[in-house]
Amino acid sequence: MPRPLKQPHALTAPRFPIDEVLPELRTLLAANTRLVLEAPPGAGKTTQVPPALLDEAWLEGRRILMLEPRRIAARAAAEFMAAARGEAVGATVGYRIRHESKISPATRIEVITEGILTRLLQDDPELPGVGAILFDEFHERHLHGDLGAALALDVQANLRPELRLVIMSATLDGERIARWFEAPRLSSAGRSYPVRIGHPPARQGEAWPERGWIAHLRRAVEQALAESDGDVLVFLPGRREIERAREALAGIAAEAIALHGELALAEQHAALAAAAPGTRRVVLATNVAESSLTLPGIRAVVDLGLAREPRFDPSSGFSRLQTVNISQASADQRAGRAGRLGPGSAYRLWPQSRRLDASRTPEIAQVELSQLMLELKAWGSEALCWLDPPPPGASAQAVELLVALGALEANASINPFGRELLAFGAHPRLAAAVVRAAPDQRALACDAVALIEARNPLRGEASRNDDFRLRQRALGAWRERDATTARELGADRGALAAIAQSADAWRRRARVPASNRADAGSTALGDLLIHAFPDRVARQDPANPRRYQLANGRGARLLEESSLYGEPWLVVIDLRFEERDSLILAAAPFDEAALEREFPQRFATRRSVRWNRESRAVEAFEERCFAAIVLERRSVPARAEDAVPALLAAIRELGLDALPWSDAASELRQRVEFLRAQTPELGLPDYSDARLLETLETWLAPALDGKRRLDALRPEELSNALAGQLDYALRRALDEQAPTTITVPSGLARRVSYAAGAPPVLAVKLQELFGLADTPRVANGRVAVTLHLLSPAGRPIQVTQDLRGFWERTYPQVKKELKGRYPKHPWPDDPWTATATHRAKPRR
Incomplete structure (x- = not known):
């Protein structure tokens, strides 16, 4: 039975280091609408700052919103502040997180996760009833935190100049943040003791990600327990590693407790509560324990040096959690957890020679941005005040995807369907699959997106099967309690249980009864998933049945042992990018008629002009296409206006040597390049290969007008085109200063x-x-x-x-x-006065 979280009594509230700067904080916010607050972990900023502002005159009885990056931290902060007031959560202090809310009309301090603020601002940018927004743990630089801050600055600048905005963080570049925020900067001391840093050496085969790392971890935990008298906090990258560590630590002289965001509420309370008298604990935590949460009794930290952070995965088209090395700032913050109560120890399970990045890279710089761009299109402006703006390349790719999904018009403006996807509150790909599904197919769509989000539930040889429908069949068998079929398909029961739980959450969001069956015909799954992956619709190459043309223009190929061989149309869910044709790892067949029905706007008839290398001529075709996939093609005469661009493209591909250079044209280039180097003040044009290729449209295109073959260009036409770049003055200067x-x-x-x-x-x-x-x-x-x-x-x-x-x-x-060898030619003793001649001596 988990122990309840111990809460401070209102009459015996503890003192915090942040208390010393609260008067100055109130003074600064009375005079300024923005503030940057730096306070190390344990200073009390999360739980002490919001209550300290409740009675400020500028607040005028309105609410304070405080953003927390994680749900577990948001709930814990609200519970702590409510208990300090002797109230239940949902009275003066409440919280709102995904799928859970505890607020009331009396709530004045509302702790919310970062995505909630985005929704509130999109619903009503004026934020009536809100007087201040506090961005806690801003150094974590989550995408929604950066977006929320940029939107809040826009609201303050244009709608609510009196709105207070406060950036709070334990580790950040305060000077840079203050410059961006145009705000005063306030720092608070922390409450910490010296922490001894050690790097226990790993034995052979114990380095991450080899399986032996768990032995290295156990020895470090045993060392920490032996060398300290309190609890031990162990940082691990994720839930899987926590479960493995928990099993491996069985039998140690302490209770092993997990702490991660997927725990049930009672388990979270147990992890955050103090240990019972006379017992010791080893808390196995993800980076949720890095800064947002206060864990009592910790005197030692064991750090694997890893975290799971989102990174864009081009194979899936989503941002996926990847295991990465932490930054030096994170390592220092984790170690500091051991120095709250007295001198502590931190055991780092990576080589001391490893150099870590100084700080965490913002999510906005390394994740897929379609959801962000959809938010910005709905907001009506992308010209926001960013600490780090969205990268242009990733932004352009995101807009291209949103147009393909049908969420944006061709001019990149948001449409009603885009707003529907935004309100659904999920990645636009996944939301599109569910929202576009017919009512009787939404249960199947919910199962499909849950399978997409999760790791492959199939194990062993079955995990290499590229038919995505097998995963759906395994999930269906698990739902029907058909253990035999699930086992025959090679499915992991635990993985299926987690996927079914996720699918049920999707069903609740889509208002689909949990009892609805997810029946799937041979193409039903693919017919739904084309809405999530319209850029990965793939058509079989008529000349090569293992090769497919994708709607995004790339090629892909099937595995040699593919279960999908012979399918004319596929929607590709997962692939491995390769230089030429990517390898299809997971796909589902679909009915071609679904494209005409669901994406009529992506069909087009167009002229295609290309250069035929073998005939060295321009060819023209009329093509019927779906995106970049050519469905039908017939040859048509090439028009003159089509031929010139194709010829220029061919020259760029083949190089300038493909042109009929005469000696005169080559000599002209050499003279110009020589004189350019010696007399740059003349301003002669650049005749280098690179520049001539870059400016083909300017100097060569007129000479190609009317031609459909490259060999139709005569040498004298090429010479004249080249010389045409020189006006009369330049030609005269060239002839005088670089004569032939x-x-x-x-x-x-x-x-x-x-x-x-x-x-x-x-x-x-x-x-x-x-x-x-x-x-x-x-x-x-x-x-x-x-x-x-x-x-x-x-x-x-x-x-x-x-x-x-x-x-x-x-x-x-x-x-x-x-002289003796050429006696018939003059060899004067005085060449200075001799007559020059090209002839031999005249005969006497």
């Missing part, structure tokens, strides 16, 4: 070649330069050309940028070596 030829003393114009990253090159016979003292220069005299001096036979003699030095130092040796 240079006239040498022989009177002939010799070609200059350009290459990226090097001076231009002039190849010329030595005899043609007699009389020229200095090396020719280009780029307005900034760059000397590199001379490739050639023999009369055109063979290289010397490479130089210093012609004067060549005449003075090298020419005599060259003359000595080559």
